[in-house]
Amino acid sequence: MVTIGGIEIETPLALGPMAGVTDMAFRTICREQGAGLTCTEMVSAKALCYQDKKSIPLLQMGEKETPAAAQIFGSDPVCMEEGAAIAHEVSGADIIDINMGCPVPKVANSGDGSGLMRNPDLAVRVAEAVIRGAKCPVTVKFRLGWDKGSINCVEFAKAMEEAGAAAVAVHGRTKVQMYSGTANWDWIRAVKQAVNIPVMANGDVFKGSDAPRILRYTGADMAMIGRGVFGNPWLFAQCRAALNGEPIPDPPPLAERCDTAVRQFEMAAANKGEKIACLEARKQYAWYLKGVPHAGYYKEQIVKITTLEDVYRVTAGIKRDLC
Incomplete structure (x- = not known):
């Protein structure tokens, strides 16, 4: 059992938010297979503030989808505070998650997503604003840093904890790496050792045995699974079996x-x-x-x-x- 800001999560397996993938339908399938925490696709706080009709449906939760998070992104504290309030009201989510890890150029280069890792002071103001607006536990997802020469995830995690974040999720790659190479779990372990709030470890969980391995190696509280579930929601059932010390089931026919x-x-x-x-x-x-x-x-x-x-x-x- 993992507790994030008073929200109890029975299985230490989270479905990572992914644009164009983690819609309500796919989240439903993943929950059936054992995901303990699900999260919406990222939604622009600015779009919510401007009452964009396409953004609201992204926040809709499935029947009995709890515990679950709604993820927003942006870098304007005023807009993020309002966006968090709207996202929480519309979705009814248990948790609001802030995207500070998206590496896509059009997001990061405008200062949103992983772009916030280049401006930690602003990131803190954004986190504080979202916490004020959301009125529920707030988590933050980020990467190791912008590039290998500016890895700042440990200091960043400590700043998020101090700002009031209830948990952090760390993807073991830099922004520049995008999704290439291997996730560096050493830095996730360093984050876990530096903070007192729950840490979700994200990166390179592709088979059932990877879940206990990443948790053992990093000491993290939860494993967050991303690209490994593309077309393979049964990965959650396999990871859950591995965590319970049970035989890992084969995918269905x-x-x-x-x-x-x-x-x-x-x-x-x-x-x-x-x-x-x-x-x-x-x-x-x-x-x-x-x-x-x-x-x-x-x-x-x-x-x-x-x-x-x-x-x-x-x-x-x-x-x-x-x-």
Whole structure:
């Protein structure tokens, strides 16, 4: 059991927030597989302040989705305070998370996301503002630093704790690394040793045995899983088994994996409309087929999906020819 600002989390496994991936449908699937904490895609605080209609649906929580976090990003303290209040009210989330780790150039180069790691004083003001606005526990997700010559995650974590953050999540790469190379767990361990609040370790959890390994190595309180669950929500069940000292289950047969994918796309269509759900299904369904022999033909069909009928037709073909 991990406690973040009074919020109890039974399983020390978190689904990392990922734009275009962790929508309500996918979060629902991951919770079924054992995710103890889920988080929305990142939402612009500025967009919330301007009442952008596209941003509000991103904050919608699933039925019984608790404990869960809503993530916002931005670097204007006034806007972040207001955005946090809106995000908490709209989502009903237990936790508001601040994105100080996004490495995408258009975000980071404008001073948002990991850009805040270059301006720790502003980052502290942002954290304090979000805590005032959210009126619930606030966590902060960040990286090791901007580049290998300016790694400041330990000092940054201490500053976030002092500002009032209830927990931090650390991705073991710099902004410049993006997602390349290997995550450096040594720095996550250094952060854990430097603060008294819970620490979530993020980076390179790709198989069940990686969860106990990252927690053992870093001393962190929770493992946060990101790209490892692309098309593979069963990673949570595997990690949970490994943490419990149980045999790690194999992923289900391909037919069952396809059924899960279809259910995800149906839930997404009900939530955001068939057109958008099917456009997003193009990459997501391809992830579900990663490593499946002779799947090339169906991957070519998947990139043309525009309706749920297309999804059903492709799925029938996969089951007929590949299962």
